[in-house]
Amino acid sequence: MTxxxxxxxxxxxPFGPEAPWxxxxxxxxxxxxARQDRFVPxxxxxxxxxSDAPRLLGTPPAGDFQLIARATVSFEAPFDAGVxxxxxxxxxxxxxxxxxxxxxxxxxTVVTRGLSDDTNSWEVEGDSVWLRVSRTGKAFAFxxxxxxxxxxxxxxxxxxxxxxxxxxxxxxxxxSPAGEGCAVAFDSVEFRGCAPPxxxxxx
Numbered sequence: 001m002t003x004x005x006x007x008x009x010x011x012x013x014p015f016g017p018e019a020p021w022x023x024x025x026x027x028x029x030x031x032x033x034a035r036q037d038r039f040v041p042x043x044x045x046x047x048x049x050x051s052d053a054p055r056l057l058g059t060p061p062a063g064d065f066q067l068i069a070r071a072t073v074s075f076e077a078p079f080d081a082g083v084x085x086x087x088x089x090x091x092x093x094x095x096x097x098x099x100x101x102x103x104x105x106x107x108x109t110v111v112t113r114g115l116s117d118d119t120n121s122w123e124v125e126g127d128s129v130w131l132r133v134s135r136t137g138k139a140f141a142f143x144x145x146x147x148x149x150x151x152x153x154x155x156x157x158x159x160x161x162x163x164x165x166x167x168x169x170x171x172x173x174x175x176s177p178a179g180e181g182c183a184v185a186f187d188s189v190e191f192r193g194c195a196p197p198x199x200x201x202x203x
Contacts, residue, residue: 003056007189008067010058012171015087019054019174028069028186030054030174032080037177038095040116055085057171064195065135067170069186070148071098072128077179078102082186084133085173086140088160095173096142096154098129105129107144111157121154130188133170136195138162143196148188150202 003012005023014021016038021030036053060067071082081099097108107121107129121144130145142154159165174184196203 005189008058008191009193010060012056012058015055015057016052017054021054021056026187026189028056028172028189029183030056030172031183032174032176032181034180035177036181037079037175038093038173039110039118039177040091040112040114042115042117053173053175055087055171055173057085057087057169059167059169060135060191061193062166063135063193064137065170066132066190066192066194066196067134068130068132068148068188068190068192069172070128070130070188072185072187073098073100073105074183075100075105075127076182077176079175079177080179080182081108081175082131082184083173083175084131084142085171086133086159087169088164088167092160092164094140094142094157094159096131096133096144097175098124098131098144107154109142109155111155111159113159119155122152134195135165135168136199138165140165140168141196141199143199151196152202153200156199
């Protein structure tokens with residue numbers, strides 16, 4: 001199944017567990033299933049993710065870009081999240097999450113290079129926030145925003161080789177690691193064929 005959003009210059013394809021992705025009137029929606037996640041424990045307890053999570057991904061044009069969307073999450077259990085996702089290989093991927101972590105919504109990130117790291121940045125009010133993933137040269141950057149106008153820097157990082165990062169797939173993910181599932185909606189989707197002019201000045 002190929003999904004085409006008019007806001008994006010590239011098609012999207014589903015990966016991971018089967019999920020009911022829908023797009024209607026500018027809103028991309030999905031429901032994660034019970035205990036679906038994408039995470040490799042950093043302590044090395046497991047060489048494989050305990051489970052997988054539904055993803056809808058595509059390959060953007062070469063060069064710098066920004067993928068922006070507002071995520072809204074139903075928050076039915078701890079660690080439910082709506083995610084912008086970057087994938088360069090089976091052990092090289094990253095998540096920018098609006099996550100219930102575990103009692104309050106927060107901006108959380110995971111960067112996986114063989115094993116996953118995991119960090120919370122700050123708590124947010126409500127069940128919605130704007131998320132942005134950018135490719136800037138050979139690196140990727142994560143930002144979040146309360147209003148889609150002023151962007152707060154979350155992190156910048158390398159992922160894979162320069163060749164792998166140039167062929168990265170990006171898109172959307174929903175997860176419910178500890179619960180019975182959660183609904184996630186992405187609206188205000190936007191693609192820009194450039195990187196932010198400054199990662200730390202709020203633009």
